[in-house]
């Protein structure tokens with residue numbers, strides 16, 4: 001690790017100005033991903049601007065019935081918040097499905113969204129990786145691909161995004177609030193992360209120096225009927241092989257509205273718009289859920305070691321939706 | 331002092347400690363190597379094992395992925411610091427009574443994590459195995475296992491660790 005300067009941010013604007021003005025500066029949240037990367041030699045900032053002291057640590061009710069989550073709300077406090085548990089159980093469950101109790105006490109909302117892939121070749125500086133060093137090649141393409149993408153990958157990168165939180169936020173159509181040197185902008189959670197294309201080094205659409213200040217959850221009545229499911233290699237404390245965030249609104253046996261997003265399958269949380277479209281207005285039946293899952297996964301291109309993810313994703317989508325429709329759904 | 335070093339003060343197990351650290355030093359290394367507080371252990375140094383767990387301002391955290399400089403002014407309680415006036419904490423005693431360890435390397439982290447878990451459950455926090463996250467679940471074995479999943483034990487003392495924590499959790503619950 002190279003020596004670095006450390007500063008505590010006093011206010012949002014100067015924090016943004018400082019990092020924007022120095023390409024070798026980085027924001028520091030809970031540190032659970034960035035410090036790891038500094039130890040591994042993946043990240044080499046010469047200046048850390050610690051943003052955890054900024055007063056962005058509250059969950060507030062918005063006038064429209066939604067919630068605003070400040071970036072410094074720790075993952076554990078987010079999952080424990082009564083209004084989150086009441087109105088958006090999928091979000092509480094997704095957060096609780098990630099990492100461990102002691103890591104969630106440190107991890108921040110913004111840091112969680114901007115955590116980087118767990119691709120082992122990315123984390124091992126002795127192997128080529130386009131995400132670490134553009135143009136170097138991708139070791140995963142000739143490596144072990146059990147944990148890699150089945151949707152939206154490119155010949156440059158087949159990594160998946162590891163955040164559980166981001167999958168739930170995508171399903172809920174949350175809005176990420178971003179402060180930049182010349183003002184504020186908002187980005188939909190589903191549009192925050194990118195597909196790799198020819199630029200695997202860029203995980204998100206954010207530019208250097210842009211600070212996530214909060215995430216807004218829109219009012220969504222039927223999100224009270226929502227669920228997060230996660231399949232992994234051990235029962236707890238592991239990243240997703242496949243995860244599903246779903247919310248379902250059923251009336252008279254028909255799907256009035258539905259939200260669906262997948263984790264562990266792509267370079268970004270995968271908003272399953274094809275499946276949503278296939279289900280809306282149709283019958284809330286297992287057959288319909290299966291057909292919707294098939295529609296979503298039709299374009300999938302599994303790698304040599306991860307073909308199992310397709311069947312797993314299909315079964316998890318169906319079981320999550322069936323659970324939300326009521327176990328007696330036909 | 332160079333920009334890459336900082337003066338910090340920590341309240342460690344009730345004792346105020348001031349020191350100069352290179353900004354690269356983690357809280358774990360500051361405690362062990364600089365202050366001689368060896369209760370928290372270094373297992374993986376990457377957040378994956380929980381051996382370095384302490385209570386930071388009362389909440390359980392790993393200390394290997396936190397820079398000491400970012401903790402300036404904080405209160406740190408290690409497993410050793412949970413003992414008061416030479417008397418063991420109920421979790422210490424329960425680990426002894428239930429054989430909750432073999433080599434003991436993971437134990438200080440397990441104890442701090444268990445202490446944090448009891449507070450979190452007391453505050454009504456749900457976990458990943460809570461059927462309905464709107465409710466505050468009772469701490470049965472399944473809940474304890476899930477909530478302790480951030481602490482690995484190479485000796486595999488898990489069964490007895492769960493028994494030890496169950497005993498303390500049962501005593502903490504208000505009598506029916």
Ligand SMILES: Cc1cc2nc3c(=O)[nH]c(=O)nc-3n(C[C@H](O)[C@H](O)[C@H](O)COP(=O)(O)OP(=O)(O)OC[C@H]3O[C@@H](n4cnc5c(N)ncnc54)[C@H](O)[C@@H]3O)c2cc1C
Nearest residue numbers: 029030031032033034098099108110111112163164212377
């Ligand atoms: C052993 C282990 C297991 C884990 N398991 C899971 C899991 O199962 N599921 C899961 O989802 N996650 C898991 N995680 C990852 C964990 O959730 C993340 O490390 C954590 O959420 C990152 O948050 P942080 O505040 O610590 O971020 P930091 O490490 O502080 O920062 C991460 C990145 O975000 C940037 N950043 C931080 N805050 C802001 C901001 N406000 N605006 C702009 N940029 C910012 C930093 O510069 C850095 O690039 C695991 C981590 C570990 C170590």
Ligand code: SF4
Nearest residue numbers: 119129138157158159
């Ligand atoms: S899959 Fe992406 S992150 Fe992994 S080695 Fe290839 S380029 Fe790097």
Ligand code: FES
Nearest residue numbers: 373374375380394
């Ligand atoms: S040493 Fe910190 S989690 Fe392993």
Ligand code: FES
Nearest residue numbers: 432434483484485
């Ligand atoms: S008692 Fe030996 S590692 Fe847990």
